[in-house]
Amino acid sequence: MSRFMGAIFPKTNFNQFMTKLNYSYLPYIKENKNGSVFLAPWQGQLFAITVHMSDVGYFTWNEFTTIFAKYLKLGASSKISEINLDNKYYNCWLNALEELIINKKFGDKKTLQLFKKKWKSAFNNTPHGQPVKIENL
Secondary structure (H helix, E strand, O other), X not given: OHHHHXXXXXXXXXXXXXXXXXXXXXXXXXXXXXXXXXXXXXXXXXXXXXXXXXXXXOOOHHHHHHHHHHHHHHHHHOOOOHHHHHHHHHHHHHHHHHHHHHHOOOOOHHHHHHXXXXXXXXXXXXXXXXXXXXXXX
């Protein structure tokens, strides 16, 4: 995925997003054993994509955080288990980014759903350790 990210955003240094900070005050988020707040690669990649899109002007950071806050509030109002807290934060982040992409007309719900379906199929049919390739996009 990092090669994919580098191809899309060649001027973005993704290491800048991996600095050690205190995140204990953020809702739904914990540090892992290595001190990273990203427990899975997709979380860090999602974060980097969002920051990059804001940096290059697709949307303002304020636009994103307003929508993100809405999803965090929705998540806080629903019953969530301790096991899902870490993913819950990044799922709220993903939902906010998807809504912003649709609102800004960079994509539509149907296209995002199709991409997710193709990604899931490609992921489930790729041997372990091999790069995931999405055909016919």
